[in-house]
Amino acid sequence: MCGIAGWIDFTRDLRTERQTVEAMTATLSRRGPDASGVWLSPHAAIGHRRLSVLDLEGGRQPMEAARAPGRPPVVLTYSGEVYNYRALRGQLTSRGHTFTTESDTEVVLRAYLEWGAGFVDHLAGMYAFAVWDAEREELLLVRDRLGVKPLYFHPRPGGVLFASEPKALLANPLFRPRIQLDALPVLFNPRLLMPGETPLSDLHQVPPGHLVRVDRSGVHTTPYWRLVSGEHTDDEPTTAAHVRELLSGIVSEQMVADVPTCTLLSGGLDSSAVTALAAAEHPQLTSYSMDFEDGDTDFRPTPLRPERDAPYAHAAARHIGTEHIEVLLDPSRLADAVPAALAARDLPSLGQFDTSMYLLFARIRERFTVALSGEAADEVFGGYPWFFDRATVDRDTFPWLGNGPRLTDCLAPDVRARVRPDDDEHDRYATLLARTPRLDGETGLEARMREVLYLSLQGPLAYLLDRKDRMSMAVGLEVRVPFCDHRLLEYVWNVPWKMKTGDGREKSVLRAAVADLLPSSVLDRRKSAYPATFAPAHGARVRAELDALLSDPDSPLAGLLDAEAVRRLGAHSGPMMAVADTLHLLLPLIEVDRWMREYRVTME
Incomplete structure (x- = not known):
């Protein structure tokens, strides 16, 4: 790279x-x-x-x-x-x-x-x-x-x-x-x-x-390339077998390097599948996971993160036989990596999700130059919780926005009237929806889920890939993503949603394809996203930075925000499908402010 x-x-x-x-x-x-x-x-x-x-x-x-x-x-x-x-x-x-x-x-x-x-x-x-x-x-x-x-x-x-x-x-x-x-x-x-x-x-x-x-x-x-929709004629066993064949070949290709190579292993289905296939050809494989110190006491389950990774990562590593290294991060020190994460991105940081990933990759780079990751399997096979909430799926906007508030609700009324964020969101949604490669004759839930999956392969996937590229390359680590191989996507894209959820759960086809490689605890695990910290020290720092931003007349966002709306949102405690909590939802305010100051960004 x-x-x-x-x-x-x-x-x-x-x-x-x-x-x-x-x-x-x-x-x-x-x-x-x-x-x-x-x-x-x-x-x-x-x-x-x-x-x-x-x-x-x-x-x-x-x-x-x-x-x-x-x-x-x-x-x-x-x-x-x-x-x-x-x-x-x-x-x-x-x-x-x-x-x-x-x-x-x-x-x-x-x-x-x-x-x-x-x-x-x-x-x-x-x-x-x-x-x-x-x-x-x-x-x-x-x-x-x-x-x-x-x-x-x-x-x-x-x-x-x-x-x-x-x-x-x-x-x-x-x-x-x-x-x-x-x-x-x-x-x-x-x-x-x-x-x-x-x-x-x-x-x-x-x-x-x-x-x-x-x-x-x-x-x-x-x-030069577009997804094309067509009829899928393979039955479920044939489909799972072909996915296994494709994925095995892709992982084999991506393990080729003249430098040390490892895998990221969270203990979820996706990273465990990649690690198991990699270990089949490279028995002396090393795998890495990340957790926060005191994560066992600070962790709070959410729809997107129902469980901690650690027990599953260790179970997968034992079963596969990797040398497994768990990188434990102190949440109170995440702020130390903020300058490095911002310099890596050149755009507003994603807060804790950038800094923790940067610190993880810095540790991996001490021994390895290449790592394989399970990124994009949820977008390809259908793994997120909002895919399975019919009210969210049927809503006339991006399903990945979930059931939570929008950060643009915090704009000052006059700014909101000028920006018209609801119209902007609808226009973006309608534009991408019109680009969905449709299948003639497909109707009902099958047609809608084709739209939902296509929408997830746009901004949400770009968001994840961008984070992984920036934080890894900032330390000279190349992260490879087998689930982003277009040959796999072209095949799975046309697998009907009914078959993608054939066993009544998310990513049924992938689970069937690697069933013989993983322990049942990992194979049956629910989707759990990249770890978020709920440490009190981290939350206190975010609140203090928000208060400082809202009271600073020299902030680049001064006059653009409704301070009371920000505070009301910060006090919101209801469960949200797409974000960890409201403090994580509010983090972009801090990061946009920081980015505009650091890079001397002017507003036209």
């Missing part, structure tokens, strides 16, 4: 901008601590920071090749892993290509030389990269199908700035962080972001499954 950055400008000579491009690239050193490189030409300046995972000696970037001797080069800066690179290498060799490294980077570069922009159809993996074709004077920005790896860009009158993270763009004086008042709903709840959208003005992400073409005529965004 790596960090990429670059600048295309058809109106100036970028060979004089080495210092700026080197500064942009240097901001990504934590993503790529092992090597760096910059490539300059009249209209393209390309940077790269490398985290060595495959072919540690080869694979340096930016990497260049030419269609023939003497012709202008094609230059690649690449972040990610193409898991089928060995098979692609064989195809390309048979077509006359020769290779000088063992890296997947060179395979991607030569795939472009062979197939042009159509090379994206041949790739399976998680990736974000830029290809500069000097002969055509054209840049391609490419992002994997589910958006596991980030790629930002800022269109300019004469070209574009691009990078793995906003910090690299902020190192270029041409980009300034600005937001509009209308961005408040997505700042307070980033799961509302549309594919490719960011809260910052004129800052975009390449949408998952898209490529962005930049040439003298401008910036053009095109999809």
Whole structure:
């Protein structure tokens, strides 16, 4: 995994901008601590920071090749892993290509030389990269199908700035962080972001499954992959067997690395399945879980977190036979990691969920460079509690919002009247709903659950993947996510909801697929999300920071919030399906305030 950055400008000579491009690239050193490189030409300046995972000696970037001797080069800066690179290498060799490294980077570069922009159809993996074709004077920005790896860009009158993270763009004086008042709903709840959208003005992400073409005529965004709905004809045993075959092959591919590899093991069905399949090929496997000190006394069950992970993680590890390491975090010290989490994200932090994950990954990185995770199984197979609450499912909005209040309820009345957050939420919902790949003839609950699953694969999944990427890459750890493999998703997408819940529980197909690998306690466990702390010290700190924010006339949010509404929401104690408690719901206020101050974000 790596960090990429670059600048295309058809109106100036970028060979004089080495210092700026080197500064942009240097901001990504934590993503790529092992090597760096910059490539300059009249209209393209390309940077790269490398985290060595495959072919540690080869694979340096930016990497260049030419269609023939003497012709202008094609230059690649690449972040990610193409898991089928060995098979692609064989195809390309048979077509006359020769290779000088063992890296997947060179395979991607030569795939472009062979197939042009159509090379994206041949790739399976998680990736974000830029290809500069000097002969055509054209840049391609490419992002994997589910958006596991980030790629930002800022269109300019004469070209574009691009990078793995906003910090690299902020190192270029041409980009300034600005937001509009209308961005408040997505700042307070980033799961509302549309594919490719960011809260910052004129800052975009390449949408998952898209490529962005930049040439003298401008910036053009095109999809290269979409989910397609079709009739599922396999019966339940055949479906479970095929899921097992797919997942086994995907995990096997993702265990390939020239550096130490481990797994994340919470004791839930998803991470336990990945760990069991990984251990089948790598018996000396190490697994990690996270818990909070005094978690046994502070824990409070919620609909999304009905149980603690610890007993199940240990049971799964014993059954699978991993060396298991439980990382215990002191909730009172989570605040110490706030600066690092904010610097990793460049956008408002997710509070405890960022800081605890950052500290977990920092511990893992002491021994390992790659980790496999169970992220996205709930979105693919249907695992969240709101999928099974019919009133929530039938509500004419995003089901993942659950039954709780909206943070935008805390906006001052005049601001709320200008922003109109309810209309904004409805418009986003209607837009994504219209994009659902429907199946002809499908009606009732089956049709609605196809919509619900599609909606969950948008903002909510992007929210989780973004957190995992930022917090892991901030310590130079590559986290791989087998459930995000598009081959698995394409198959499971068309499994009917009735079959997905065939045994009366969530993720029935996945449970059947790995039934022989896991102990019954883990196999039958209910969904429990990433741990949240309920420690009194953490709650007291959040309340104190909220009080300070509401009383500070210099806060960037001063005048935008209804202080009494914030306090009323903070006193709300009823159970909520989608959040741990109201203090966790209010955390974005603190984090938006902190981010706007730290990054000197101006509001238009």
